[in-house]
Amino acid sequence: MMNNRNTTNLAQLRQLDLAQFKSNSQTIQPGDVFVCRQGPNWDSHKSIDEAIGRGAVGVIANKPLELDVPCILTPSFSSSVSLINQYYQYPQDKLVQIGVTGTNGKTTVAYCLNALLNRQFKSAYTGTLGCQFSDEQVELDNTTPDAISLLNLFHAMEQSGVTHNVMEVSSHALSQDRVSIVDFDVVVITNIGSDHLDYHRSRDDYIQAKLRLIDRLKPGGIAVINLDDELALAMIERCRSKARVVTFSMADPGADIFASEITSSCHGGQFRLIYQGQDLAVRTALPFTFNIENSLAVLAMLTAIDIEISIAVDMLATMEHAPGRSEVYMMENGATAIIDYAHNYDSLLNLLENVQRHSCGRIYTVIGVTGDRLADAAAIGELCSDRSDHVFFTTDNPQGVCQEKLFAAMTSQVSKDNTSSDHNRQNIIEQAVSCLMPEDVLLLCGKGPEKHQYISSNKNDPQPYIGDFAALMQAGGMRFPNGQLQVEAAIA
Known part of the structure; x- marks a missing residue:
């Protein structure tokens, strides 16, 4: 029947x-x-x-x-x-499906991997930055769309000749079974910290949601695991009898892909790569130590789909950053501005630690907290105050939460007198730029390339925002006044 x-x-x-x-x-x-x-x-x-x-x-x-x-x-x-x-007719099965999850780094890994795959194949990217394939750019409501939206996208990819799809898979999507229609060929878990605890009832629930990506592997699929993550053993155990494991590390020489002699700065990074008895010199244009980890994940994924390691290393050397991820700009007076999507505690700590390590001047931070991260606002505010010379708190997708309530939470544990608040993000960026002296660093955090604000809880009603880069340009003092997205190494 x-x-x-x-x-x-x-x-x-x-x-x-x-x-x-x-x-x-x-x-x-x-x-x-x-x-x-x-x-x-x-x-x-x-x-x-x-x-x-x-x-x-x-x-x-x-x-x-x-x-x-x-x-x-x-x-x-x-x-x-x-x-x-x-x-x-099951379009998802006609693509090589590559899934990327993690508390931090998944956008950089997925976006950059897709860009490199497009040099040899016809690849698509699906994630925080939308869905991109061929000449298509589709805006998405969520990092990982629902099953029906995915089927529409997979059908369009198939029709345009796409062979590979690199997809960011969020913890929400895994918890809600949005990717239950997809059997992945390769997956990577970049790391597991703490995030979205407003949705996941506990950190353990959040961890279990992330680990479900391994369960979505095809029989004989490959799981790429970060051995430096404290949950690496749990990830490997989840793979038992289900998947082949490829590991990467910056600390454990026993990893399949191991980085030693690491140096990194805003200029990018370099390291020695040990892989199957080979010792290769590797360079990446991506700044800071956390992008060495991301680069290792990309290399591991490339080898997992049978790209020869020396070719993968050559590809990595010319890999460009994902939009809004550690974009570094020189100011005319010798200061530096960095636009970065960092918005949760772990990613902000990573960014601030790296900037402190490489900067000589003062650090100014512009940051907001989204309405769904109200519970994290106090810790984020305290972190940014402790690690910055001055913090400018502002709006970042309040999603129906009163902005004054968010400001109150962000400042509730701040012990230093080094904060300012302004609802208008463009105005506060202008204030921050006016404070800069040579060798100072300005961090514009949370929005990345976004050109909207979700003021209300209705995600179908975004309010326009000119974007952090445009706000930085209008504030003046950029070395490249014509708006060219030229990124310079500016921190020693």
């Missing part, structure tokens, strides 16, 4: 001249099919009229309905996803 129903449903879909499938009525475009879902807080069957009004040519529902457009009935949302998967 179910098979007959599936056959009928597929036949109905194939009769439609449809564009894409959408589960959010507010994003429906003419030609889309609206997919209903009964969630714990909202039943989107109530949004059908809005979807049809926006141009939906069909509806996939979980209850019988009389509509003016074709209505395809399935018993559940998961059945609807399976139907769409059949309609697209």
